[in-house]
């Protein structure tokens with residue numbers, strides 16, 4: 001669970017910037033995973049060796065891979081949230097006042113962010129659907145969404161202007177009921193470990209969209225929509241890590 005500031009507001013600051021999947025920023029090198037040998041391969045990114053030369057990483061694998069966004073397993077330019085894809089999972093109590101500040105640092109592009117699953121009652125004009133509910137967050141601009149986390153459950157936030165969702169702008173957003181107790185038929189107190197209903201609903205919504213966009217876009221946007229499905233799976237994993245810690 002996140003900790004609020006002194007004034008009781010839960011604040012999160014996110015810098016959105018370009019990064020690359022299957023790339024290690026700290027080692028400044030692209031990497032590959034070779035399925036046959038089950039080894040990670042660090043590509044030689046200098047011009048001092050043959051173009052196809054590569055080095056197999058045989059030691060210190062954890063260090064080399066600690067900052068690699070694997071995502072689709074392909075080399076794609078992505079948009080990271082504070083260097084990560086997906087962004088950190090937010091966990092706040094039901095009724096929390098939340099402020100999400102986004103710093104758009106993706107070159108000349110604009111974007112917007114929608115928190116999926118919250119009602120955000122009375123705040124339609126700042127709910128993230130660009131050009132319908134708000135102006136996009138312009139290049140090199142900052143924008144804060146301030147709202148009450150009014151809908152309990154497992155929700156998530158994602159980009160909502162063009163393709164930035166499929167490029168990595170997403171993360172889990174958990175709203176926990178901290179006081180409600182649920183009992184089973186034998187009147188035993190149940191401890192809820194997971195609430196997934198919103199994400200499952202999104203899965204169902206996205207599948208036909210995916211098929212539609214595949215035909216139209218795949219030749220230009222190579223796999224980004226398909227990677228959206230993988231993205232949601234990675235949000236699940238991030239949420240599990242957050243809850244498990």
Ligand SMILES: [Cu+2]
Pocket residue numbers: 114115116117158
């Ligand atoms: Cu959504």
